Amino acid sequence: MTMLNIVLFGPPGAGKGTQAGKLIDKYNLVHLSTGDVFRFNIKEETELGKLAKSYMDRGDLVPDEVTIKMLESEVNRRPDAKGFIFDGFPRTIPQAEALERFLDSKGASISLMLALDVSEDELTKRLLLRGKDSGREDDQNENVVRNRINVYNDQTSLVASFYTKQNKFDSVDGIGDIDAIFNQICEIVNKY
Numbered sequence: 699m700t701m702l703n704i705v706l707f708g709p710p711g712a713g714k715g716t717q718a719g720k721l722i723d724k725y726n727l728v729h730l731s732t733g734d735v736f737r738f739n740i741k742e743e744t745e746l747g748k749l750a751k752s753y754m755d756r757g758d759l760v761p762d763e764v765t766i767k768m769l770e771s772e773v774n775r776r777p778d779a780k781g782f783i784f785d786g787f788p789r790t791i792p793q794a795e796a797l798e799r800f801l802d803s804k805g806a807s808i809s810l811m812l813a814l815d816v817s818e819d820e821l822t823k824r825l826l827l828r829g830k831d832s833g834r835e836d837d838q839n840e841n842v843v844r845n846r847i848n849v850y851n852d853q854t855s856l857v858a859s860f861y862t863k864q865n866k867f868d869s870v871d872g873i874g875d876i877d878a879i880f881n882q883i884c885e886i887v888n889k890y
């Protein structure tokens with residue numbers, strides 16, 4: 699059986715989590731958000747949580763080695779999955795390379811990377827609003843929000859070219875009605 703493995707891509711605040719939630723329902727996939735796993739570990743005060751927290755509080759990336767190991771063990775916990783929505787991973791080229799090797803070792807691969815395009819002004823607005831609603835600490839401090847967008851521009855945006863080279867990249871406008879954006883995403887997914 700071929701899996702449907704989708705990387706949902708875009709800067710913080712682009713709407714990855716929202717669209718991931720809709721995709722897993724429609725296509726019966728497993729949602730794997732590295733940010734959610736880190737936040738769960740922080741709440742549970744695990745060693746991983748303690749380590750990740752210092753980076754997340756600043757809006758920096760958790761080191762690749764730690765993140766990759768965690769991601770792989772999350773995938774391994776779901777051997778029956780028909781596919782995954784990777785949300786917030788990979789965020790660096792070494793993470794993309796590690797994911798490719800790891801999936802390859804299981805006879806699987808990434809089907810497609812789907813990016814949500816949103817302007818920086820809109821992102822800052824959305825994140826600060828989310829900070830008020832959700833209480834997420836890294837959304838409440840304007841300096842941390844700006845750092846996360848800078849980290850995305852410096853380290854993460856490059857990952858798009860990794861999948862472009864493999865003809866696996868597509869993008870949609872991430873501003874507008876949530877369901878309209880979802881419909882555009884589905885049109886792309888259905889082509890695969």
Ligand code: AMP
Pocket residue numbers: 710732733734736753754755757758759760761765785786787788789790793836846
């Ligand atoms: P997110 O919920 O995806 O916005 O992630 C929140 C924070 O978790 C990020 O600002 C990073 O500190 C950390 N994080 C999440 N995913 C990754 C990743 N793939 N690599 C490194 N750090 C990550």
